Amino acid sequence: MEKIFIKDIAKFVGQEVEISAWVANHRSSGKIAFWHLRDGTGFVQAIVNESELSAEKASESKKISLESSVKVRGLVSKHPKKDEYEIQVKDFEFYQIADEYPIGKKEHGVDFLLDNRHLWLRSSRQWAVQRIRNTLIQATYRYMDENNFIKIDSPILTPSACEGTTELFEIDYFDTKAYLSQSGQLYIEAAIFAHNRVYDFGPVFRAEKSKTRRHLTEFWMMDAEMAFVDLEQNLQIQEELIRFMIKLVLEKNQNELAILERDIKPLENISKPFYKMNHSEAIKKLQALGSDIKDGEDLGGDDETMLTKQFDNPIFITNYPAKIKAFYMKRNASDQNLAECADLLAPEGYGEIIGGSQREDDYQVLLDRIKEHKLPQKDFEWYLDLRKYGSVPHGGFGFGLERIVGWVCGLEHVRETIPFPRTIYRLRP
Amino acid sequence: MEKIFIKDIAKFVGQEVEISAWVANHRSSGKIAFWHLRDGTGFVQAIVNESELSAEKASESKKISLESSVKVRGLVSKHPKKDEYEIQVKDFEFYQIADEYPIGKKEHGVDFLLDNRHLWLRSSRQWAVQRIRNTLIQATYRYMDENNFIKIDSPILTPSACEGTTELFEIDYFDTKAYLSQSGQLYIEAAIFAHNRVYDFGPVFRAEKSKTRRHLTEFWMMDAEMAFVDLEQNLQIQEELIRFMIKLVLEKNQNELAILERDIKPLENISKPFYKMNHSEAIKKLQALGSDIKDGEDLGGDDETMLTKQFDNPIFITNYPAKIKAFYMKRNASDQNLAECADLLAPEGYGEIIGGSQREDDYQVLLDRIKEHKLPQKDFEWYLDLRKYGSVPHGGFGFGLERIVGWVCGLEHVRETIPFPRTIYRLRP
Numbered sequence: 001m002e003k004i005f006i007k008d009i010a011k012f013v014g015q016e017v018e019i020s021a022w023v024a025n026h027r028s029s030g031k032i033a034f035w036h037l038r039d040g041t042g043f044v045q046a047i048v049n050e051s052e053l054s055a056e057k058a059s060e061s062k063k064i065s066l067e068s069s070v071k072v073r074g075l076v077s078k079h080p081k082k083d084e085y086e087i088q089v090k091d092f093e094f095y096q097i098a099d100e101y102p103i104g105k106k107e108h109g110v111d112f113l114l115d116n117r118h119l120w121l122r123s124s125r126q127w128a129v130q131r132i133r134n135t136l137i138q139a140t141y142r143y144m145d146e147n148n149f150i151k152i153d154s155p156i157l158t159p160s161a162c163e164g165t166t167e168l169f170e171i172d173y174f175d176t177k178a179y180l181s182q183s184g185q186l187y188i189e190a191a192i193f194a195h196n197r198v199y200d201f202g203p204v205f206r207a208e209k210s211k212t213r214r215h216l217t218e219f220w221m222m223d224a225e226m227a228f229v230d231l232e233q234n235l236q237i238q239e240e241l242i243r244f245m246i247k248l249v250l251e252k253n254q255n256e257l258a259i260l261e262r263d264i265k266p267l268e269n270i271s272k273p274f275y276k277m278n279h280s281e282a283i284k285k286l287q288a289l290g291s292d293i294k295d296g297e298d299l300g301g302d303d304e305t306m307l308t309k310q311f312d313n314p315i316f317i318t319n320y321p322a323k324i325k326a327f328y329m330k331r332n333a334s335d336q337n338l339a340e341c342a343d344l345l346a347p348e349g350y351g352e353i354i355g356g357s358q359r360e361d362d363y364q365v366l367l368d369r370i371k372e373h374k375l376p377q378k379d380f381e382w383y384l385d386l387r388k389y390g391s392v393p394h395g396g397f398g399f400g401l402e403r404i405v406g407w408v409c410g411l412e413h414v415r416e417t418i419p420f421p422r423t424i425y426r427l428r429p
Numbered sequence: 430m431e432k433i434f435i436k437d438i439a440k441f442v443g444q445e446v447e448i449s450a451w452v453a454n455h456r457s458s459g460k461i462a463f464w465h466l467r468d469g470t471g472f473v474q475a476i477v478n479e480s481e482l483s484a485e486k487a488s489e490s491k492k493i494s495l496e497s498s499v500k501v502r503g504l505v506s507k508h509p510k511k512d513e514y515e516i517q518v519k520d521f522e523f524y525q526i527a528d529e530y531p532i533g534k535k536e537h538g539v540d541f542l543l544d545n546r547h548l549w550l551r552s553s554r555q556w557a558v559q560r561i562r563n564t565l566i567q568a569t570y571r572y573m574d575e576n577n578f579i580k581i582d583s584p585i586l587t588p589s590a591c592e593g594t595t596e597l598f599e600i601d602y603f604d605t606k607a608y609l610s611q612s613g614q615l616y617i618e619a620a621i622f623a624h625n626r627v628y629d630f631g632p633v634f635r636a637e638k639s640k641t642r643r644h645l646t647e648f649w650m651m652d653a654e655m656a657f658v659d660l661e662q663n664l665q666i667q668e669e670l671i672r673f674m675i676k677l678v679l680e681k682n683q684n685e686l687a688i689l690e691r692d693i694k695p696l697e698n699i700s701k702p703f704y705k706m707n708h709s710e711a712i713k714k715l716q717a718l719g720s721d722i723k724d725g726e727d728l729g730g731d732d733e734t735m736l737t738k739q740f741d742n743p744i745f746i747t748n749y750p751a752k753i754k755a756f757y758m759k760r761n762a763s764d765q766n767l768a769e770c771a772d773l774l775a776p777e778g779y780g781e782i783i784g785g786s787q788r789e790d791d792y793q794v795l796l797d798r799i800k801e802h803k804l805p806q807k808d809f810e811w812y813l814d815l816r817k818y819g820s821v822p823h824g825g826f827g828f829g830l831e832r833i834v835g836w837v838c839g840l841e842h843v844r845e846t847i848p849f850p851r852t853i854y855r856l857r858p
Contacts, residue, residue, distance in 0.1 A: 005577065005625070020657040022622060022819045040625025040656065041577060067622075069819040098818045118619035118811045119818060127623050134579045141570045148434065148470060150563045155849040156585070156609075156632050157647050159856045169600050171609070173646075174636075178856055180585075180600070187849055190547035190858075193451060193496075194556050196434070196469025202631055203585050207603075218586050227469065228449040382547045382858035389527045389548060390451045390498040420584040420616055427588045427607055429619075429811035 001073060006042035009085045012076045019044070019087065020095075022122070023068045033061060035089075037072070038122075046072050048089045061092065066104075067122070069095035110415075117420055118429050128256035129416055132249055133405045137201075139248040140222055143241050144199050149224060152191040154184025154200040160379035167207045169217075180205035185223045185398060186328070186383050189359060192227040192394055193386065199224040201401075209424055212301055213413040214351070216402060218422040225396035231340050231358050234395040235316055238344055238354055239274050242314060242404075246270040249408055262410040266312050266348055274344070275315040282307060282317045298324045304351030311347040318342040327369040330358040330395075344397075346407040353404050356397025363387035430502060435471035438514045441505045448473070448516065449524075451551070452497045462490060464518075466501070467551075475501050477518045490521065495533075496551070498524035539844075546849055547858050557685035558845055561678055562834045566630075568677040569651055572670050573628050578653060581620040583613025583629040589808035596636045598646075609634035614652045614827060615757070615812050618788060621656040621823055622815065628653040630830075638853055641730055642842040643780070645831060647851040654825035660769050660787050663824040664745055667773055667783055668703050671743060671833075675699040678837055691839040695741050695777055703773070704744040711736060711746045727753045733780030740776040747771040756798040759787040759824075773826075775836040782833050785826025792816035 003018040024043065025036035031050040036043065050058040064070075074089040103119055113120045120126055144151070157171070157178045169180040184200040191198040201222040208215055226234065246267050249257070257264055277285070286293045289310070291303050298320070299307070308315065318341065322331055325339040332338040341357035360366045366387055370380050377384075405417035415421040420429065432447045453472065454465035460479040465472065479487040493499075503518040532548055542549045549555055573580070586600070586607045598609040613629040620627040630651040637644055655663065675696050678686070686693055706714070715722045718739070720732050727749070728736070737744065747770065751760055754768040761767040770786030789795045795816055799809050806813075834846035844850040849858065 007577075020821070040579075040621065040623060067819040069821045095822070096820045101818055116811075116814075118616075118814060119622075121620055122623040130581060130620070130624065131579060137580050138570065138574050141567065145567050148436075150469075150560060151566050152559060152848045153632070153649060155647060155851055157634075157851050157856060169602070171598050171600050173598070173856060174638075174853055176856065187547075187858075191550055191559070191848060192469065193548075194469060194551040195559065203582070205586075209603075218584060220582060382545075385545075385547060389530055390496040391525045392449070392498045393524070419581045419620060422584055422586050424603055427586060427602060427605065429616075 006037070006039045006044045009042070009044055009076055009087075010078075010083075013078045013085070014076065016073060016075050016090065017087070018071060018073045019046075020071045021069070023064060023066060023070060023098075024122075024124075025066070026064050033064070035064065035070075035072075037070070037087075040127075043124075044085055044087055046074065046087045046089050046092075048092070052088075052090065057091070060094070063094070063097050065098050066101040067098040069098070071095065114415070114421065114426060115428070121419065124259050126416065128253075128259040129405065129409050129411070130419065131256045132253050132260075132409055133401070133417065135249050135252050136245050136401065136404055136408065139245040140201065140241070142248075143244045144224070147197070147237070147240075149197045149199045150191070150195040152188045152195065152198040152200055153202065154181065154187035154223070156181045156203070156205075160376065169205050169207045182206055183221065183223060183398060185225065185396060188223055188225045189383070189394070189396070190386055192225050192392075193390060196228075197224070197226045211424060213415075214301060214403065214406075216414055216418065216421055216423060219414075219418065220401040221398050222401065223396060223398040225359075225394060227392050227394045229395050230393065231318070231342065231356075231395060234356055234358070234397060235276075235342055238356060238397055239314075242274075242344070242354075242399075243270050245404070246408065257409075260409050260411075262408075267408065269313040269347075272313055274313055275311055276318065277315065278318045279320045279338075285310070296321045296324075301351065304345055305349045308345050308347050308351055309349045311345075313347055314353070315345045315347065316342045317345060325357070327373040327375065328357075328359050328366070330360045340395075346403070348407070348410075350403070350407040352400075353407065354397050354399045356395065358393070358395040361387060361391045361393055363391065435466070435468045435473045438471070438473055438505055438516075439507075439512075442507045442514070443505065445502060445504050445519065446516070447500060447502045448475075449500045450498070452493060452495060452499060452527075453551075453553075454495070455493050462493070464493065464499075464501075466499070466516075469556075473514055473516055475503065475516045475518050475521075477521070481517075481519065486520070489523070492523070492526050494527050495530040496527040498527070500524065543844070543850065543855060544857070550848065553688050555845065557682075557688040558834065558838050558840070559848065560685045561682050561689075561838055562830070562846065564678050564681050565674050565830065565833055565837065568674040569630060569670070571677075572673045573653070576626070576666070576669075578626040578628045579620070579624040581617045581624065581627040581629055582631065583610065583616035583652070585610045585632070585634075589805065598634050598636045611635055612650060612652060612827060614654065614825060617652055617654045618812070618823070618825070619815055621654050621821075622819060625657075626653070626655045640853060642844075643730055643832065645843055645847065645850055645852060648843075648847065649830040650827050651830065652825060652827040654788075654823060656821050656823045658824050659822065660747075660771065660785075660824060663785055663787070663826060664705075664771055667785060667826050668743075671703075671773070671783075671828075672699050674833070675837065686838075689838050689840075691837075696837065698742040698776075701742055703742055704740055705747065706744065707747045708749045708767075714739070725750045725753075730780065733774055734778045737774050737776050737780055738778045740774075742776055743782070744774045744776065745771045746774060754786070756802040756804065757786075757788050757795070759789045769824075775832070777836070777839075779832065779836040781829075782836065783826050783828045785824065787822070787824040790816060790820045790822055792820065 021037035021039035024038040033048040035046040074087040319338040329339040344354035402417040450466035450468035453467040462477040464475040503516040748767040751768040758768040773783035831846040
């Protein structure tokens with residue numbers, strides 16, 4: 001008899017199999033009990049007919065409780081009409097009868113659920129979210145590998161701030177201070193001179209006191225940097241990558257999307273070209289929609305929501321005013337007041353998922369910017385070096401994994417997108 | 430004319446192409462100059478014949494310096510006997526003439542090289558190491574995906590220590606204290622109840638004052654946890670994974686291994702079954718080899734070196750005394766003084782690359798261990814919960830990426846295995 005994962009059950013119709021799983025639900029009707037089993041790879045209904053068990057086992061079966069762990073052996077059958085499978089239990093053995101499970105069918109407050117995140121992860125919606133997150137991660141690695149990117153892990157422990165010293169977590173590092181990285185971008189820029197196209201993908205940190213539905217203090221970011229590209233090529237790669245990621249989710253996670261009751265129409269639009277508008281067009285559109293945003297201002301969270309609700313596919317917003325963007329962004333060739341940059345906003349009210357730009361590649365211009373931004377030049381000497389020894393036109397972008405997961409899953413709040421969310425008030429479990 | 434990566438040059442013999450690259454080396458002989466170009470994907474020799482250039486270009490070509498960035502256009506030809514390609518330059522354009530490059534052909538001290546890590550990454554040995562690291566990372570993601578593991582990113586910011594509070598980096602977290610994670614294991618154990626097989630792969634931190642060739646304060650670890658497995662199945666998966674990783678390097682990185690002058694015989698042994706011995710056999714063997722290690726003691730770095738020099742393939746050392754292992758390890762069924770565990774040691778003097786074990790799955794036993802180890806029970810309530818609600822036999826392991834890279838590349842010191850190494854004395858660049 002084969003020991004199988006539930007996901008493979010269709011291959012075993014008419015055969016006896018063994019499954020190890022948890023009881024996600026159970027009910028009984030007379031001498032027949034229905035155990036809804038979950039093994040992490042899928043769900044299956046087990047039918048426990050007392051008359052087919054020994055008296056001892058029949059009695060034991062009544063001890064079942066939610067989340068008990070059990071090994072069952074039985075015959076696999078298929079629903080005559082639907083793509084559903086059942087297992088007629090011949091024998092079973094509990095690994096453990098679970099204590100009364102704290103997460104029930106009643107509504108729980110989000111604080112209670114987050115306090116019990118180690119258990120909440122088991123519920124079907126959370127299971128679906130993490131499976132989709134996993135697909136998005138896998139898709140990223142596949143795309144980067146197939147497109148000649150080399151992974152260069154940037155350091156988390158850094159001696160200084162990448163873009164200024166606010167919102168940084170400080171650490172005692174032996175006899176000095178260190179800071180948790182907000183972005184690996186500057187580090188991986190160094191590696192394009194060795195590898196041409198590189199990326200990192202790891203946790204980054206912001207000590208932001210923001211309590212919005214878009215903010216975590218610890219989240220995963222993928223930074224990519226490419227030598228010899230201009231902004232247009234950069235955006236093309238971003239578009240291809242996001243399309244590849246969403247397509248893999250549509251291919252592998254239809255079941256999970258259904259559990260989340262996600263309308264997949266907007267995801268299916270991903271095959272179409274992304275929208276593109278420049279920052280001043282976006283401002284005009286927002287003003288027409290009733291926002292009080294002024295010319296030259298950055299888009300706030302509410303603006304992004306308002307704007308992206310108008311679209312059914314991601315939108316590139318290009319050429320923000322340089323003064324509201326980071327020091328390392330190159331200026332637009334025809335208007336020095338604009339950054340040669342683009343943010344990618346997810347549609348349906350979700351907003352920014354990628355920020356990217358051409359990087360300033362001229363030593364003197366970059367040095368001037370560092371001074372203008374009052375950044376400590378000493379800490380950027382190594383970064384300036386990259387413009388002394390074979391500087392090249394280059395650009396890159398960074399995506400926030402949790403924001404992409406939130407959009408793809410159609411979630412209200414980013415806190416459900418990561419296994420163990422960290423916010424200003426939450427460090428546990 | 431096509432713009433190509435050097436790695437693809439073989440497809441363009443007899444055609445004109447455009448390549449953007451850096452000057453890794455150059456020499457001239459009369460009116461002919463030889464530029465050794467590097468674009469991050471490979472190397473190629475460009476032949477610059479003054480008589481085929483305009484007078485202006487011929488003069489410009491003499492400005493060349495090490496690490497200058499250049500775009501060349503020319504005709505691709507193949508060496509008549511060897512698998513080597515050349516490009517006969519028809520035209521070129523410098524992006525930038527590099528300043529005098531600080532890393533030359535003379536020997537540099539390691540501190541100088543590490544101070545210039547942002548440039549040192551370009552040298553061919555460092556390029557090869559990072560390419561091999563990238564393959565090992567990609568292989569890990571592929572193996573885990575193909576074997577039903579779901580990635581569960583464990584948090585870096587944690588409220589308490591996983592295995593005691595020494596060697597932890599402390600952070601000011603708003604109004605409280607947080608610590609940088611030493612391992613995601615306990616967190617991802619929670620997720621096996623949702624997903625069956627899970628893993629994480631991210632940076633971890635040890636505030637160790639060790640200055641050995643095996644230690645970094647920040648390094649990358651992959652933790653895997655599996656429900657319903659015993660130690661034997663656990664070791665089988667580890668063996669398969671490591672074999673898969675090494676095979677992919679042998680398949681994709683022969684050129685890089687040659688640059689590193691790595692003897693690949695020991696890597697080719699990976700197809701053979703790994704060695705296995707228990708801890709007391711290892712002690713006897715070490716004593717016979719002249720170590721002063723005593724029965725029941727843990728293997729030190731020197732012991733691992735001595736022992737593994739005797740082997741040409743990885744070695745599992747099983748069943749260490751429980752008292753020298755972590756609180757969460759299950760005891761051996763036939764001898765409660767032994768942990769149901771194994772470390773995997775790389776051969777050729779490299780030592781530990783994986784630590785793994787069966788995890789204690791009994792609530793009361795685990796609670797007793799937490800008390801024995803004087804760990805704060807309050808901080809482990811959530812971990813104890815996992816033994817209350819459907820506990821199952823389970824196990825897992827963790828690998829240290831840098832140690833694997835060090836072994837595969839045949840490096841003396843782990844500091845070259847990571848793009849930006851962090852040690853007790855080093856936080857820059």
